[in-house]
Amino acid sequence: MKTYAISILLSIFCMQVHAQDWSVRACADKPNEAANPALQDALETLVKTGIPGAVAVVYKKGKLEHYAAGYASIEDRVPMGTCQGHYLQSIAKLYLAVTVMQLSEMGKVELDQKIGQYLPAEVLDLLPDSQQITVRMLLNHTSGLPEYNDVPLYVTRLLQNPDRVFEPMELLGYVNSKKLDFEPGSRYSYRNTNYLVLALMMDHLTLDHVAFMKTQIFDKLGLQNTFYRISPASPAKEAIVQSYWDRFSDGKIENISQFQWNNVASMIGDDGIVSTPEDAILFLRALMEGRLISENSLREMKSWVKTAKGVEEYGLGLDLGRFAGQEGMGHSGGGLGSGTQLYYFPEKDLYVFMGINLGTVTASPIHEKAEEILEHIYQVLLK
Amino acid sequence: MKKTLILILLLAGSLLPEVSAQADFQKDWRNFPIVVSLQFHAISMPFRNMGSNFKNFGLGIGTEVSHNGSQNWVQQFEVVWFKNKASGNGIHLSTQVAWRPGFGSGVFGELKAGIGYLIAKRPGDAWAMKDGQWEKLSHGRKGKLTIPIGIGGGYYSYSDNTFVSPFVGYQVLFVSKYNASIPIMPQSLVQFGGRIHPNYSNTIVD
Incomplete structure (x- = not known):
């Protein structure tokens, strides 16, 4: 009994040991075909701002170029490489949108139909005023559905329970008592909830939207290092970069690899994919x-909605970004422990994936310095 | 875990008919009790996720002094240390004004509010880039202003000798500047403790 009591006291009073059971493998060097030394230099400068590691893979004129700097794991001094997996974060929306377009081509969903006919009652019951919302409005963020991701009750539960994996219906429940932010179709406003609902719709129509995406995208393209709906047993865990977060916005970062994994494992539709730069x-x-x-479907995806300032911004799961004065089509992603960009630049016929293993979802002084360098990176890339 | 709240409210509310005995409650106050408490911390919205609190143990120590010579208006001073594996340990220093209506038979309710300062740690080691090299910092703490607001109740029975007055409480901390994107982070403390009232006048001085 005495030993038991001492054990309890020790467990209470001792400082916790933050066990890290994460290991990330180092990459074998990749030959840099048509390498751009200025781009490598820019990445090296980027990681000196306090970003643990950065990677860029470029596809141009039939060739892949690989660039990496910094660390995939600071603790183990594992260099960042282009073979390692990254959390795609919101780039997952583009993957999901493609599956919706594929289902549309199969005649199983119509983009301008109301979502009511494609969703089960238990989902509709959680949505505010869903009668006027169409599939297209979910795809291009004009539905007016409120954001689940910034509900204070969700944020506090998330931060207090980093070991917990949330269920999609629970996430949707956080907007249950809320009203629409604006009249459906009246304007554009980016909301993760739109893609959570789309994923639930796809589940209802395909019975398993994860399997549908695997068959229709991953297997079709031979993407062997891309994973959706990760779990503790997922092979993605073996090679994913470790994740860091500036929790207090003071320029100091901490390893949140387990928290990041659980957070991404909780999300469907709006997030939830792990991939390598080459696969992306x-x-x-x-x-x-x-x-x-x-x-035709690709043309639909490029039907841009405009911001309040009249700038073309977003299609159907496709973001129209502007980098160093050029338009790029693709998507970006930000999470607790990751930041990614995947874009195609038609003028240069150039594809780029960029990833960092520092969270971008909350502000940090590190980001301010990094943004200037990121702009320089795109200037180098697109000159 | 709304049982704690219900317990507190029952403690305060069920004895309302005996408010007439409040005069007795206000007598025989003794300043500077030693207030010791068990504290259970969580990042949470007020009165939500209270189960999380009981995963995160803490200890508090403090004292208080009356504003009016009785215990129904007091100024509290408290230091709370808590352990929170998920979101980081912390030390909270605060001073609060507490109003304690008496409900008779020594039972009282409590409403309090004040100002505090939280020294918050990260749950794990921190890293910072210095001169192009990564430097490990043990947890890396940050201080933040807080607005603590609380409710509670307890039992007070005066004695000429040293006596203990037990209490329970629920404290909401509105913590400023958790980070640049979250300007206010609600946190909570469930509190169980006792005020030890030594009879300082009996202290023997050689």
């Missing part, structure tokens, strides 16, 4: 080259 570029190339959906 293969996917975007296949999309732009018409190997995943028809030309």
